[in-house]
Amino acid sequence: MINNFHVFTDGGARGNPGSAAIGVYITDENNKKLAGFGKTIGVTTNNVAEYKAVIEALDWIIENKKDLEKNAKIYFFLDSKLVYSQIIGIFKVKNADLRNLLFDVREREAQIFFSIFYKHIPREQNTRADALVNQALDNDIALA
Numbered sequence: 001m002i003n004n005f006h007v008f009t010d011g012g013a014r015g016n017p018g019s020a021a022i023g024v025y026i027t028d029e030n031n032k033k034l035a036g037f038g039k040t041i042g043v044t045t046n047n048v049a050e051y052k053a054v055i056e057a058l059d060w061i062i063e064n065k066k067d068l069e070k071n072a073k074i075y076f077f078l079d080s081k082l083v084y085s086q087i088i089g090i091f092k093v094k095n096a097d098l099r100n101l102l103f104d105v106r107e108r109e110a111q112i113f114f115s116i117f118y119k120h121i122p123r124e125q126n127t128r129a130d131a132l133v134n135q136a137l138d139n140d141i142a143l144a
Helices: 046-067 081-087 094-114 126-142
Strands: 002-015 018-028 033-044 068-080 116-120
Touching: 002 033, 002 046, 002 094, 002 126, 018 081, 018 126, 033 046, 033 126, 046 068, 046 094, 046 126, 068 081, 081 094, 081 116
Parallel strands: 002 068, 068 116
Antiparallel strands: 002 018, 018 033
């Protein structure tokens, strides 16, 4: 059983809007990798991609919550100051698309039943999730 998850998420678009992808890297409290994935999400903005990365991570947690201890904590680490600030309620969400994505985040949070904490980190501390975004974009472009 796992006590805590550390979830690193990133989203990016080449062009804004442009070809976009998400990256999610999840570890346990001992820094052991539990999951890492990236995938393309079509043409969208950086901000939408950042939200979709959080949503994909929450979906993964919902699928794997049976492996969590009863009092587990989930720590999200985001390098998007905007998305972080909107999720924790510092910034209002004026854009309708982002507001809908925040609603999707809240719906998933309600299904988890564990404490979830969000922290903003510098890009340099989010290299694994960022690499997964770039890998997804590079592979998708290579297939085009």
